[in-house]
Amino acid sequence: MFDTLSDRLGGVFDKLRGRGALKEQDVVDAMREVRIALLEADVALPVVRRFIDEVTEKAVGQSVLRSVTPGQQVVKIVNDALVDMLGGEETVGLDLVAAPPVVIMMVGLQGSGKTTTTAKLAKLLREKHGKKAMMASLDVNRPAAQDQLKVLGEQVGVATLPIIVGQQPVEIATRALNAAKLQAVDVLLLDTAGRLHVDQQLMDEMKAVAAISNPKETLLVVDSLTGQDAVNVAQSFGSQVDLTGVILTRMDGDARGGAALSMRAVTGKPIKFAGTGEKMDAIEPFHPGRVAGRILG
Ligand code: GDP
Numbered sequence: 637m638f639d640t641l642s643d644r645l646g647g648v649f650d651k652l653r654g655r656g657a658l659k660e661q662d663v664v665d666a667m668r669e670v671r672i673a674l675l676e677a678d679v680a681l682p683v684v685r686r687f688i689d690e691v692t693e694k695a696v697g698q699s700v701l702r703s704v705t706p707g708q709q710v711v712k713i714v715n716d717a718l719v720d721m722l723g724g725e726e727t728v729g730l731d732l733v734a735a736p737p738v739v740i741m742m743v744g745l746q747g748s749g750k751t752t753t754t755a756k757l758a759k760l761l762r763e764k765h766g767k768k769a770m771m772a773s774l775d776v777n778r779p780a781a782q783d784q785l786k787v788l789g790e791q792v793g794v795a796t797l798p799i800i801v802g803q804q805p806v807e808i809a810t811r812a813l814n815a816a817k818l819q820a821v822d823v824l825l826l827d828t829a830g831r832l833h834v835d836q837q838l839m840d841e842m843k844a845v846a847a848i849s850n851p852k853e854t855l856l857v858v859d860s861l862t863g864q865d866a867v868n869v870a871q872s873f874g875s876q877v878d879l880t881g882v883i884l885t886r887m888d889g890d891a892r893g894g895a896a897l898s899m900r901a902v903t904g905k906p907i908k909f910a911g912t913g914e915k916m917d918a919i920e921p922f923h924p925g926r927v928a929g930r931i932l933g
Contacts, residue, residue: 637912638893638931644673646933649714653707663695663710670714678863678894683721683901691717715928721897722924728881728906729921730853737770737816737824739849743842743873744857746830749885749911751781753857754827755788756911756919762794767822772797772812774805774845775829785827792916795819805829809845826851834872846877853880855908858895860884866895870903879903884922885911896927
């Protein structure tokens with residue numbers, strides 16, 4: 637995960653750490669390399685600028701340069717700034733405090749990993765949080781989508797709403813809510829339709845489903861590998877519905893890290909989980925401190 641970025645930054649910081657004394661120019665030179673590494677990782681330009689300015693200002697302070705281990709201190713400043721950029725020290729979990737059935741609405745583009753992530757989350761809620769979960773697919777555009785969720789539900793041991801061919805998303809959501817109430821379900825996960833591009837029909841459908849289901853969590857699933865595009869998608873969705881968080885999928889294959897590093901700063905939305913593989917338990921709470929640690933090696 638984030639290997640390319642990590643290698644680049646590792647090279648810069650090994651040089652810094654190896655020196656006994658540091659001059660202001662050494663810090664400025666190192667930050668120039670960090671800037672290039674972040675831009676190559678597809679981090680948004682304004683985010684990179686702010687990061688470099690902030691780190692440089694702190695690092696050229698006399699207390700740092702005159703200290704016994706200036707290189708170490710600069711790396712610490714970079715680490716702290718990375719953690720900030722990733723969303724701060726704390727993991728932001730799910731807020732499920734509401735009268736059951738608590739609704740989690742999953743939104744995103746087709747191919748982002750939305751259906752897989754819905755099932756992973758349902759499994760996590762069942763196994764780690766002891767919740768009775770139910771899933772319903774509202775994707776009536778892609779013929780196999782509803783069946784796909786059903787199959788995944790069987791795999792993870794979570795019930796799915798029986799499929800009635802011909803029903804529209806709002807009708808399915810209404811039926812899912814009623815079924816969840818009748819069956820004393822704690823958490824209902826609604827897997828909304830995705831499309832290849834953000835379009836008005838997708839947004840309208842999502843808003844209509846939100847209006848009737850009153851989700852406590854509206855989670856956007858985006859593909860980490862798409863870098864800046866993932867951030868743009870989050871901005872588009874965020875302008876239409878009240879997103880409570882983002883789930884970044886395919887972090888396992890992402891060598892660059894641009895989406896993770898720009899998401900919070902650009903959209904203001906916390907990354908709540910990371911998808912780390914195709915298996916049903918390949919999902920982890922997104923932990924900025926650990927991710928920063930991995931990037932800095
Ligand atoms: P949807 O169209 O957004 O519902 O996407 P799917 O859930 O069908 O996922 C598309 C593909 O991405 C599937 O082959 C998933 O196994 C795969 N996928 C989803 N999440 C991850 C992840 O975190 N890591 C990896 N490596 N593959 C993933």
